[in-house]
Amino acid sequence: MEVFPRRRIYGRLELTALACLFFSSPFIYYGKALFVVPVICGIGAAYYLGLFLPRYLRRRRIAEAPLSEADRALLEQHVSFYSGLSPDDRRTYETDIAIFLAEHRIEGVDDVVVSRLVELLVAATAVRLIFRRPDWEYRDFGTILVYPGGFRNDGSYSTDISGDESVAVGLVHSAGNVILSLPHLLAGFKTDNDGLNVGYHEFAHVLDGFRPDGVPAALTLGAYRPWVEVMQREFEKVHKGRSVLRSYAGTDPAEFFACAVEAFFEQPARVLEKAPDLYRELSVFFNQRP
Numbered sequence: 001m002e003v004f005p006r007r008r009i010y011g012r013l014e015l016t017a018l019a020c021l022f023f024s025s026p027f028i029y030y031g032k033a034l035f036v037v038p039v040i041c042g043i044g045a046a047y048y049l050g051l052f053l054p055r056y057l058r059r060r061r062i063a064e065a066p067l068s069e070a071d072r073a074l075l076e077q078h079v080s081f082y083s084g085l086s087p088d089d090r091r092t093y094e095t096d097i098a099i100f101l102a103e104h105r106i107e108g109v110d111d112v113v114v115s116r117l118v119e120l121l122v123a124a125t126a127v128r129l130i131f132r133r134p135d136w137e138y139r140d141f142g143t144i145l146v147y148p149g150g151f152r153n154d155g156s157y158s159t160d161i162s163g164d165e166s167v168a169v170g171l172v173h174s175a176g177n178v179i180l181s182l183p184h185l186l187a188g189f190k191t192d193n194d195g196l197n198v199g200y201h202e203f204a205h206v207l208d209g210f211r212p213d214g215v216p217a218a219l220t221l222g223a224y225r226p227w228v229e230v231m232q233r234e235f236e237k238v239h240k241g242r243s244v245l246r247s248y249a250g251t252d253p254a255e256f257f258a259c260a261v262e263a264f265f266e267q268p269a270r271v272l273e274k275a276p277d278l279y280r281e282l283s284v285f286f287n288q289r290p
Helices: 006-029 033-064 069-078 087-103 116-130 182-190 198-208 221-239 253-266 268-274 276-286
Strands: 106-108 144-147 170-172 178-181
Touching: 006 033, 033 087, 069 087, 069 116, 087 116, 106 116, 116 144, 116 182, 116 198, 116 253, 144 182, 170 198, 178 182, 178 198, 182 198, 198 253, 221 253, 221 276, 253 268, 253 276, 268 276
Parallel strands: 106 144, 144 178
Antiparallel strands: 170 178
C-alpha cells in the first residue's frame, strides 16, 4: 500500500472542489451565493482536511519508524518470507505491516489474548498478498476476530463445536468481520510449505470482493477472460481428483480462489510444475513470483 499516494490525494482534492462547485452552482445562479457557498466550501474542506487527508499524514509518521527491534525479531523468527527479503523490501514490508495494524482492529474472542506476535502474523499474511501491488488497498472489512480454535459455521459462530461436523477455522463474514482460528494461524507459519494458511485464505476472500465469486475485483479487464478459463479448467481437475489444489477448492469458485492463493504462496514450485497456467495467472495478478 502506498504511504502517501499523491495521485489519489490530489485526485480526491479535485473531486472535492468539483463537488463544492456543483452544489454551489444553483445558489450562485440565483444570487444567493454570499451565505450558502461558504458553508458548502466549508463542508468540503472539513471532509478533505478532517476525514480524508489525515489518514495519509498518519501513514507518513508511521513510515518514519514502523516497527520496533522486538517486532523485527519476531518477524525474523516466525515469517520466512520476511527473513529472505532485501533490506529495502524489508523496510517496505515493515511499513505496510505497521500501517495495516494502525488501520485495522484485532480482537480476541473467548479470553483469547492477542499478543504482539499474533498481531504481526495477522498483518504479515494480509500484507503478503498485496506486497507487490502498492496501489491496492484493503476495503474496510471491520474487526479481525481471533478465535481460540474452530467454530460452528451455522451462523452462530459458537466455539462449542462438540459433535458438530460443520466446523470452520476461518471466515469472512458478509457483514465485514474476518474470523481466524488462533492455532491454525500459528500452524500456518510453523509449517509454511503445506499449502495451508488460514490468513492467506481469508484475506484472499477479502480481495475477492463483497460478493466472492472467484474473480477478484482488482482483476484487470484484459486478465478477466484468461483467469476465468484457467479457473474453470483447474476447477474441473479438482473434482476429478487431478489438481494440485486440495479438494476444498472444489466447493465453489470463491473457495477455489482462496485455496489457489494458499498453494501459490506456500507451494509455488509445486503449483508451477503441476499447474503452470494457474501459476502464471496468479503471478500476474499479485505481481509476485514466490
